[in-house]
Amino acid sequence: MHAFTLNGAAVALDLPEDATLLHALRGPAGLSGPRFGCGNEQCGACMVLVDGEPRTACTLSLAAVTGKAVVTVEGLGTPEAPHPLQSAFLAEQAGQCGYCLSGILVSAAALLAHNPQPEEAAIRIALEPHLCRCGSHNRILRAVARAARGDDSRAAREMA
Known part of the structure; x- marks a missing residue:
């Protein structure tokens, strides 16, 4: 039995020791946000927070999150x-297509939790592990900057 906190609620899943966190999230936990992309920690589509740190769920064992908080x-x-x-x-x-956005949002949330006012370079570094094939990169950078500012201004458009 693997017990951990998932999005603020205690869960216990009875899955094999070699089960990945992504399998548990998309299967028994019934979530669709973390996505299977590459299965090799190369695209970021499966990114989740484990005790506040971004982690790829596609290769992370479910056993590794026992007793931890997953978001x-x-x-x-x-x-x-x-x-x-x-x-x-x-x-x-x-x-655009949105396939990568759940992982990008999770990584951006971790960045803002650790650095509430990041410079553009810090945003780029935090989002580097993510592949987006739609070409939304500049809008993604503006969105993270906008959230960091905490206002509804268009000043974020100056970035990128």
């Missing part, structure tokens, strides 16, 4: 109370 994009906010990043991404129209 997925579903745990960042709700439709009624979205995370500032979620609001900023919508305002900046930062997504």
Whole structure:
């Protein structure tokens, strides 16, 4: 049995020792935010927070999160109370297909938790592990900067 906290709620999953966190999240936990992309920690589509740090769930064993706190994009906010990043991404129209966005939002949330006012270079470094094939990079950078500013200004457009 693997017991951990998932998006603020205690869970216990009875899965084999070699099960990955991504398998557990998308299967028994019923979440669709973390996505399977490459399966080799190369794309960031499966990014989650483990005790506040971004981790790829595609190769992370479920056993490795026993007793820890896991947060997925579903745990960042709700439709009624979205995370500032979620609001900023919508305002900046930062997504197209959206496949990569859940992982990007999770990594950006970790960045802002550790560095509430990041410079553009810090945002780029934090998001480097993520592949986005839609070409939304500049809008994504603006959205993270906008969320960091905490206001509804268009000043974030100056970045990128």
